[in-house]
Amino acid sequence: MGRLDDKVAVVTGSGRGIGREIALLMASEGAKVVANDLGGNTDGTGGGSIAEEVAQEIRDAGGEAVSNTQSVAEVAGGESLLQSALDAFGGMDILINNAGILRDRTIYNMEESDWDAVIAVHLKGHYCCSRPFAKYIRENNRTGCRIINFSSVSGLFGNFGQANYGAAKAGIAGFARVLALELAKYGCTVNTISPGALTRMTIPLRENRGETIEEKELEQGGPQHVAPICVWLAGKEAASITSEIFHTGRGGVAIMQQPRVIRQFHKSNGTLTLGELDGLVPELLDAKRANDEAARKSGAPIEL
Numbered sequence: 602m603g604r605l606d607d608k609v610a611v612v613t614g615s616g617r618g619i620g621r622e623i624a625l626l627m628a629s630e631g632a633k634v635v636a637n638d639l640g641g642n643t644d645g646t647g648g649g650s651i652a653e654e655v656a657q658e659i660r661d662a663g664g665e666a667v668s669n670t671q672s673v674a675e676v677a678g679g680e681s682l683l684q685s686a687l688d689a690f691g692g693m694d695i696l697i698n699n700a701g702i703l704r705d706r707t708i709y710n711m712e713e714s715d716w717d718a719v720i721a722v723h724l725k726g727h728y729c730c731s732r733p734f735a736k737y738i739r740e741n742n743r744t745g746c747r748i749i750n751f752s753s754v755s756g757l758f759g760n761f762g763q764a765n766y767g768a769a770k771a772g773i774a775g776f777a778r779v780l781a782l783e784l785a786k787y788g789c790t791v792n793t794i795s796p797g798a799l800t801r802m803t804i805p806l807r808e809n810r811g812e813t814i815e816e817k818e819l820e821q822g823g824p825q826h827v828a829p830i831c832v833w834l835a836g837k838e839a840a841s842i843t844s845e846i847f848h849t850g851r852g853g854v855a856i857m858q859q860p861r862v863i864r865q866f867h868k869s870n871g872t873l874t875l876g877e878l879d880g881l882v883p884e885l886l887d888a889k890r891a892n893d894e895a896a897r898k899s900g901a902p903i904e905l
């Protein structure tokens with residue numbers, strides 16, 4: 602018995618990297634998999650047939666899988682994912698919105714094409730793939746479905762040189778919070794992953810800093826470390842967990858803080874004066890610093 606027996610999972614961008622590991626682990630837990638990937642370069646150019654290689658790998662191991670090479674950045678591509686699942690397996694239960702590209706530049710050098718390409722694959726891609734699935738869930742009252750989105754510390758914390766990617770990844774976290782509300786009625790959950798893994802997306806960033814990555818580090822920090830929480834969230838044990846952000850990688854799993862009011866002042870009769878703000882803003886910042894410090898302490902890794 603696998604945790605995902607009889608479930609149909611679509612994993613976008615699963616020809617390599619994190620998506621591939623999720624597709625393989627889901628299949629080994631009994632899921633029927635649609636492996637999607639257009640097989641392009643890290644910057645989104647080009648294409649190839651790597652999705653079929655992963656589907657074949659799953660079939661060779663005794664599982665069930667088909668491939669799909671459409672782009673998640675197109676509405677028609679997103680619709681084709683649902684269609685692939687329906688044609689091959691007669692339903693769809695799980696969507697992993699993992700496909701991604703990078704076009705890192707500082708804002709001074711970021712051309713419109715760099716902005717558009719990254720927003721299209723990440724933020725619009727989440728819309729293109731989630732909307733047909735959400736409509737299918739509602740029209741068929743298909744309960745117990747899962748959507749797992751891919752954000753990044755680049756958007757949640759901020760990272761130099763990634764305004765396009767960071768904006769898309771922060772947007773994805775907001776998108777997930779809304780979708781979680783809209784799909785709750787159907788007992789479906791929507792959660793977000795913030796991964797950290799050595800893949801073709803991140804290895805060049807390290808190499809550009811003159812670092813060499815040894816084989817041992819690839820084992821300790823490879824994309825296989827991101828897959829377990831994704832599979833766990835897709836299982837029935839996670840039926841009541843929604844709208845959360847999990848950070849994962851390198852043998853670790855963490856839950857992230859969501860935006861919350863930390864401290865507030867209120868004046869019922871009248872507008873706040875600039876003079877009052879002179880005193881109140883430092884108090885707000887003090888409260889935030891204390892909150893950050895508490896989170897830093899409680900967020901330190903606990904060794905298993």
Ligand SMILES: NC(=O)c1ccc[n+]([C@@H]2O[C@H](COP(=O)([O-])OP(=O)(O)OC[C@H]3O[C@@H](n4cnc5c(N)ncnc54)[C@H](O)[C@@H]3O)[C@@H](O)[C@H]2O)c1
Nearest residue numbers: 614618619639640641672673699700701753797798800802
């Ligand atoms: N690796 C990390 O440390 C890290 C950190 C934060 C976030 N992420 C996110 O995790 C996800 C997976 O990243 P990865 O490191 O495995 O990268 P990767 O480059 O190894 O894999 C991404 C895959 O997505 C595919 N893809 C790109 N555009 C597509 C499109 N339009 N349609 C279909 N497929 C497309 C690519 O061909 C590629 O195979 C991405 O969303 C990425 O932004 C990764």
